[in-house]
Amino acid sequence: MTDQFPEDFPKEKLIASRTADREGIDNSIPDDLLPNLIRVAWFLQSLKRRLDEVLEADVELYLTSGYRCLKLNRHLGSKDTSDHVLALAADIVCSHLEPLELAQFIVQHMVEVGYDKVINEFDRWVHISVRQPMRMLTYTAVKQGFGTAYEPGLRNS
Numbered sequence: 001m002t003d004q005f006p007e008d009f010p011k012e013k014l015i016a017s018r019t020a021d022r023e024g025i026d027n028s029i030p031d032d033l034l035p036n037l038i039r040v041a042w043f044l045q046s047l048k049r050r051l052d053e054v055l056e057a058d059v060e061l062y063l064t065s066g067y068r069c070l071k072l073n074r075h076l077g078s079k080d081t082s083d084h085v086l087a088l089a090a091d092i093v094c095s096h097l098e099p100l101e102l103a104q105f106i107v108q109h110m111v112e113v114g115y116d117k118v119i120n121e122f123d124r125w126v127h128i129s130v131r132q133p134m135r136m137l138t139y140t141a142v143k144q145g146f147g148t149a150y151e152p153g154l155r156n157s
Helices: 011-015 018-023 031-055 070-075 099-109
Strands: 061-065 089-094 117-121 125-129 137-144 147-152
Touching: 011 031, 018 070, 031 061, 031 089, 031 099, 031 125, 089 099, 099 117, 099 125
Parallel strands: 117 137
Antiparallel strands: 061 089, 089 125, 117 125, 137 147
């Protein structure tokens, strides 16, 4: 891995947040978390290349969330322990696959790169985490009462 961001996933893209902008939250990333964010960026770059190759298309990966400072993370109702706060996670959607299909693609085609968690989040986006050690876990997020439950495995929510 390099200490530079790949062309398709620059730092600015991984820390961008419309919610932070709208709420006046400074979502700047501390220097000590940059290596984590670079790891996420290179995972995404590898995923995009693999998608392009396997699907024989120019696939777009869209980030719905990358790094989140603690204030932004709390504003979004996420737990303080979220990998987003450590710059170790991204939420993504894909131009050519539904979220469940994208999650399944990652599990099938990104084994050599590795990941910690892949979560099909409500059939709306895919959460990927690159926290170490890479445990290769899969979950499906489902609404449970007023909260969210994470059930093992990938399926429709």
